[in-house]
Amino acid sequence: MSQRIRLLGIPIDTLTGEEACARMIGFLAGGAQHHVLTPNSEMLVASVRDTDFRRVLQEGDLNIPDSAGLLLMARFTGQKIPERVTGVDTVRQFCSQLSSEHSVFLLGAGEGVAERAADALRAANAQLVVAGTFAGSPSPEDEDEICERIRTSGASVLFVAYGAPAQDMWIARTLKNLPSVSIAMGVGGTFDFLAGKQKRAPKFFQRCGLEWLWRLMREPRRIGRIVTAVIVFPLCVLRYGKNAP
Numbered sequence: 001m002s003q004r005i006r007l008l009g010i011p012i013d014t015l016t017g018e019e020a021c022a023r024m025i026g027f028l029a030g031g032a033q034h035h036v037l038t039p040n041s042e043m044l045v046a047s048v049r050d051t052d053f054r055r056v057l058q059e060g061d062l063n064i065p066d067s068a069g070l071l072l073m074a075r076f077t078g079q080k081i082p083e084r085v086t087g088v089d090t091v092r093q094f095c096s097q098l099s100s101e102h103s104v105f106l107l108g109a110g111e112g113v114a115e116r117a118a119d120a121l122r123a124a125n126a127q128l129v130v131a132g133t134f135a136g137s138p139s140p141e142d143e144d145e146i147c148e149r150i151r152t153s154g155a156s157v158l159f160v161a162y163g164a165p166a167q168d169m170w171i172a173r174t175l176k177n178l179p180s181v182s183i184a185m186g187v188g189g190t191f192d193f194l195a196g197k198q199k200r201a202p203k204f205f206q207r208c209g210l211e212w213l214w215r216l217m218r219e220p221r222r223i224g225r226i227v228t229a230v231i232v233f234p235l236c237v238l239r240y241g242k243n244a245p
């Protein structure tokens with residue numbers, strides 16, 4: 001069990017990317033089901049008002065620190081996160097280590113994107129078994145059909161790319177009805193990056209904690225999210241610190 005810190009009452013695992021993958025591989029050994037989340041600054045702000053989402057984040061089996069803002073605010077509250085661990089790097093690294101005993105299902109993103117993301121993951125690990133891919137949608141009326149697809153696929157790992165909080169609420173609602181799934185992880189825009197639809201920021205931006213600025217330049221419509229991450233999140237931490245509101 002890794003150490004956990006708390007920000008706005010949400011537990012965040014303080015581990016490196018390698019340790020996060022090792023934890024996930026370990027999850028596959030037991031019979032239990034695990035929800036992996038990738039909290040970032042906007043998700044923590046959303047958890048202040050949305051108590052259902054807050055509970056889901058609080059119950060996450062592994063909450064990896066997916067934004068530079070979390071590292072900064074951890075330090076501000078006298079805590080330490082060793083490094084930023086992104087969803088896309090974790091998915092890539094985890095899938096590169098997965099043996100053919102297990103299989104992955106890629107759910108979400110635009111039409112055809114999950115298939116291309118699966119191709120990219122298979123190119124890095126020829127053993128990787130892709131049990132299925134489906135764009136689907138997070139709307140409740142599609143839930144039964146999507147769950148049936150996943151059950152039939154027998155996948156042991158499920159990546160859901162509907163964006164937060166929709167993807168994590170979807171997992172929290174459905175995981176108990178997907179008995180083959182040992183790990184379900186909300187992965188945001190990961191498939192877009194793996195498929196080459198979006199380009200990752202140059203290493204310089206990533207190292208300086210400025211990946212958000214790169215994404216803003218490429219997708220100006222993200223401005224509302226950036227304001228939340230860069231202004232509202234620090235204000236929330238200033239007010240509540242480690243504790244839930």
Ligand code: UDP
Pocket residue numbers: 108109110135137138161162163164187188189190191192
């Ligand atoms: N998405 C989807 N269905 C929806 C809403 C979103 O498949 O109804 C996908 C969207 O195509 C994208 C992902 O969810 O692949 C969200 O990506 P975003 O960049 O918002 O996530 P981030 O990486 O910032 O967490």
